[in-house]
């Protein structure tokens with residue numbers, strides 16, 4: 001069996017490191033150092049005819065591949081890099097309820113009934129991840145630890161009380177508002193005006209989860225083709241049947257159906273989708289392993305935590321007791337410069353929240369690309385004859401898993417409840433976007449202004 005050397009535990013090859021004072025920060029995704037990925041055979045030619053070609057081996061693509069293969073379809077997952085290479089192994093591992101937009105905005109935009117279905121889908125997506133983890137026995141430290149949103153301003157906290165009330169009335173889902181005077185039971189930081197807890201959310205090790213999903217898809221019969229970049233797709237017929245001729249870096253494939261699962265890495269291979277998705281960089285640092293008492297002080301209930309800003313920070317403890325601290329330190333997708341600059345900016349942010357971490361060593365920094373639609377909503381369905389699901393806007397661990405599964409069920413001809421299919425999917429205003437996000441510096445500056453004034 002031939003496989004990539006980077007498949008070794010941690011794919012711990014080829015990272016860059018640099019020195020900051022007395023310490024060395026590894027420019028590497030910490031989660032990968034904890035994870036063993038299943039081997040695939042890149043010396044074998046790719047299968048030439050399949051029922052479904054899935055593009056992208058992240059949560060969306062692998063969840064879809066598992067679902068389709070379990071129904072007997074012949075599935076090939078075509079991945080330009082390696083399993084989980086995209087956002088799926090790089091994220092914070094927060095398995096979150098809700099959507100990026102607040103419920104008031106959702107109701108104003110979509111009405112009560114559709115918003116109810118969307119909110120129910122977001123809660124069900126946590127169950128969807130939990131069921132897969134249990135069924136497939138994926139050892140990814142999945143735990144229903146709940147999430148804590150913390151208010152950076154008094155008016156944000158006042159809004160929590162209104163939101164919690166609305167969510168209980170409209171969706172019969174209970175959130176707990178935590179006053180500033182009680183916040184020390186939730187977080188060892190004094191900079192916030194209060195918080196809101198949702199006990200339904202969970203945490204996991206995302207790299208272990210995506211590796212487990214890949215194993216599950218393969219066990220169900222799907223083939224995963226790594227280092228197989230899709231360059232072009234054209235309508236084609238084979239023995240009287242219509243489908244797709246797919247040109248890849250490892251040869252051509254013919255497929256009845258195509259499922260595009262490329263999220264923030266969507267490219268000119270699917271130009272119509274590329275024009276609807278803004279790729280936005282997000283970055284993470286992790287500290288060294290902290291003394292147990294300090295870790296408990298920082299996050300007594302081990303929550304998944306994020307703040308109320310537009311330019312937000314999100315953070316949590318890792319299962320081995322490091323502080324993982326992330327944010328949109330730069331808006332542009334990850335490259336050497338944005339990753340390095342982010343390490344210092346995030347460290348400063350972390351110390352503002354937790355002065356106790358002033359002397360903690362930063363050991364890892366990395367970045368990844370998020371997928372935002374122009375309306376900040378998830379979207380799924382069919383476009384130009386291809387199936388797709390994307391636009392998770394930082395809520396993709398649960399939603400991507402769930403959308404992959406639901407769209408796959410829809411492809412298999414099943415009746416599926418999916419409120420994100422068929423909602424309007426806007427492009428840039430006046431069509432001023434061809435897939436190259438020239439406006440990101442302006443968007444970044446605009447968010448900073450919004451954080452001052454709102």
Ligand SMILES: Cc1cc2nc3c(=O)[nH]c(=O)nc-3n(C[C@H](O)[C@H](O)[C@H](O)COP(=O)(O)OP(=O)(O)OC[C@H]3O[C@@H](n4cnc5c(N)ncnc54)[C@H](O)[C@@H]3O)c2cc1C
Nearest residue numbers: 056058059060080086087088091092094230368395396397
């Ligand atoms: C730093 C960071 C932190 C995050 N934190 C959280 C969090 O805590 N909680 C949460 O819910 N969400 C979080 N997210 C978002 C979440 O990770 C994503 O929404 C989710 O992983 C999307 O999964 P996916 O499978 O759709 O896409 P991805 O995992 O991005 O996979 C897309 C894949 O498509 C492949 N691809 C692209 N083009 C081609 C092509 N032409 N041919 C073949 N393959 C191709 C890419 O190589 C890539 O592997 C975070 C994201 C980032 C970047």
